[in-house]
Amino acid sequence: MQKGQMVYEGKAKRVYECERDDAYIVEFKDDATAFNGQKKGSITKKGVYNNAISTVFFDWLKQEGIVTHYIDTLSEREMLVKRVRIIPVEVVTRNVAAGTLASRLGLIEGEKLKQTVVEFYLKNDELGDPLINHSHAVALELATREELDHLERTALMINDILYERLHTKGVLLVDFKLEFGVTAEGEIVLADEISPDTCRFWDEQTNEKLDKDRFRRDLGRVEEAYQEILHRIQNK
Numbered sequence: 001m002q003k004g005q006m007v008y009e010g011k012a013k014r015v016y017e018c019e020r021d022d023a024y025i026v027e028f029k030d031d032a033t034a035f036n037g038q039k040k041g042s043i044t045k046k047g048v049y050n051n052a053i054s055t056v057f058f059d060w061l062k063q064e065g066i067v068t069h070y071i072d073t074l075s076e077r078e079m080l081v082k083r084v085r086i087i088p089v090e091v092v093t094r095n096v097a098a099g100t101l102a103s104r105l106g107l108i109e110g111e112k113l114k115q116t117v118v119e120f121y122l123k124n125d126e127l128g129d130p131l132i133n134h135s136h137a138v139a140l141e142l143a144t145r146e147e148l149d150h151l152e153r154t155a156l157m158i159n160d161i162l163y164e165r166l167h168t169k170g171v172l173l174v175d176f177k178l179e180f181g182v183t184a185e186g187e188i189v190l191a192d193e194i195s196p197d198t199c200r201f202w203d204e205q206t207n208e209k210l211d212k213d214r215f216r217r218d219l220g221r222v223e224e225a226y227q228e229i230l231h232r233i234q235n236k
């Protein structure tokens, strides 16, 4: 399928129109940013790995009845997805304390949370994606309370599916960020990507980080981490 006009360029992806008016082509880039764009770089073949990794995760979720924007994988870097309006709320789900949760609440990185935490962040680069609660989201008309409850329940279901399946691959799902969109028919579906850019994955045995934190913290072997995740989830 031919790419048409580019409709959006983000930090890690470009989105194009195509011959289907109900679909877009997403192209995964190698560009990497961190700390709200303050750190910039490139990870060799990241776009190829993230396209393949997201394909596997969307497939796992489809098998379990979760509706996503995923239609097909077109090439090494291209995915065909349903056209949606992205809801400007990032939904973060956490099993283990890390990142901003650990620093905000003074928790030790690696501490297992007694209960899974779901958080909402306003998707706004200029403001640095601030943490918001239900009433902020409703007041800003980002989503209704019912929609927020649906996002939270769906995020928890996705967490259960991915956590268990990754566990069989020796991978601990520490936390991850999801984005949802609304189709022309008004259905809320999981959108964006699920990859080492948007998740924290640790090796269960060694706690070695297998995600973008290797880039954020200059830990080296960044490309190898993405490759390792793809390798583990592709192996039956």
Ligand code: 5GP
Pocket: 090, 092, 098, 099, 100, 101, 129, 175, 176, 177, 197, 198, 199, 200, 212
């Ligand atoms: P934290 O709030 O600890 O920085 O991030 C929590 C989780 O959500 C991590 O897995 C992180 O990769 C993901 N995440 C949060 N915000 C963003 C974002 O703006 N972009 C991406 N790619 N991932 C994010």
